[in-house]
Amino acid sequence: MDQGLEVEQRDNLGVTYPLVVATWPFKEAVRAAWRSANEKASSAVDAVIDGCSACEELRCDGTVGPGGSPDENGETTLDALIMNGTTMEVGAVAGMRFVKDGIKAAKLVMDHTDHTLLVGEMASVFAISMGLSGPTNLSSSESIKKWTNWKQNHCQPNFRKNVFPEIGCGPYHVRDEKFNLCGEADARNCFEALELQSNVVGRHNHDTISMAVIDKWGHIAVGTSTNGATFKIPGRVGDGPIAGSSAYADDEVGACGATGDGDVMMRFLPCYQVVESMRQGMDPQRAASDALSRIARKFPNFVGAVVAVNRNGVHAGACHGWTFQYSIMNSTLDDVEIITVVS
Incomplete structure (x- = not known):
């Protein structure tokens, strides 16, 4: 196993469905999905919708x-995905403006179109036309304050590279020189800001709920919801609405959910890799470790995590570059269990 990569596994062979697993200690979201799958006997898809919707409402x-x-413009936009592991249908929205129900909009794409992904303002138009409320301002006093403070800090950290000015809020231009990044700026302030840029990804500014549910009939679904990376360049879409990256499910095998630096992780489709590795006989622990190791070999400083569950209910979490927690609920537990994986 690569150094810096930790894996945690719990064996649940013989557990009676349903089962809910999700990234991070989002207990209320997991409870909502569990109530839907267990008490209401909802399908895996509907339970995922209920769980992710709870997380959206709780922010x-x-x-x-x-x-x-x-x-960078101070606007909040939403990305979301739902995947049915029985039919392999997917619905997703990305960069969606003016509509607060990301996961429900994704389900509308799956249920009422032959498409997989709708983006931007036209995703909002579609969602509203299908009955979701809007248009709604997705910003809050907290998000505006965060953006204002960031502007006052010369727009640092950000996701720009090889541009001029390196320190400042633009407008940005392509920089020909690949050295002397600090130019005539105050050296201490400049290099401190550049150091911040390298730490732009973290749990509280770059996170996703990724949830998997196995329902009472053994059918599997996954879903994700996120408002993306803080201070992202407008138009950026991460891995949240990308099937195979943030989440993937197949009734025949199991499911996977991911969180972290989506700009890096989506280049490797780690959740597709996890499910396919389990299909080839790997247990969830080895599959999760292998998927992240593939990324770490190319990007040793990336931050991310995956949680894997096979069709028998065996689950495992792996992380790289941070401490990761995931949540699990099944019929053997009185309440949501939080499992910590240390990098």
Whole structure:
């Protein structure tokens, strides 16, 4: 196992469905999905919708739902995905403005179109036309304050590279020189700001709820919801609405959910990798470790995590670059269990 990569596994062979697993200690979201799957006997898809919707309403960690993660223009937009592991249908929205119900909009795409992904303002138009409320301002006093403070800090940290000015709020231009990044700026302030840029990704500014449910009939679904990376360049879409990256499910095998630096992780489709590795006979622990190791070999400083669950209910979490927690609920537990994985 690569150094810096830790894996945690719990064996649940023989557990009676349903089962809910999700990234991070979002207990209320997991409870909502559990109530839906267990007490209401909802399908896996509907339970995922109920769980992710609860997280959106609670604005989990400020990184899910409206009111968080402003982009460079101070606007909050939403990404979400739902995948049915029985039919392999997917619905997703990305960069959606003016509509607060990201996961419900994704389900509308799956249920009422032959498409997989709708983006931007036209995703909002579609969602509203299908009955969701809007248009709604997705910003909040907290997100505006965060954006204002960021502007006062010369727009640092940000996701720009190889541009001029390095320190400041633009407008930005392509920089030909690949050295002397600080130019005539005060050296101490400049290098401190550049150091901040390298730490732009973290749990509370770059996070996703990724949830998997196995329902009473053994069918599997996954879903994600996020408001993306804080201070992202407007128009940026991370891995949240990308099937195979943030989440993937197949009734025949199991499911995976991911969180972290989506700009890096989406280049490797880690959740697709996890599910396919389990299909080839790997247990969830080895599959999760292998998927992140593939990324770490190319990007040793990336931050991310995956949680894997096979069709028998065996689950495992792996992380790289941070401490990760995931939540699990099944019929053997009185309440949500939080499992910590240390990098």
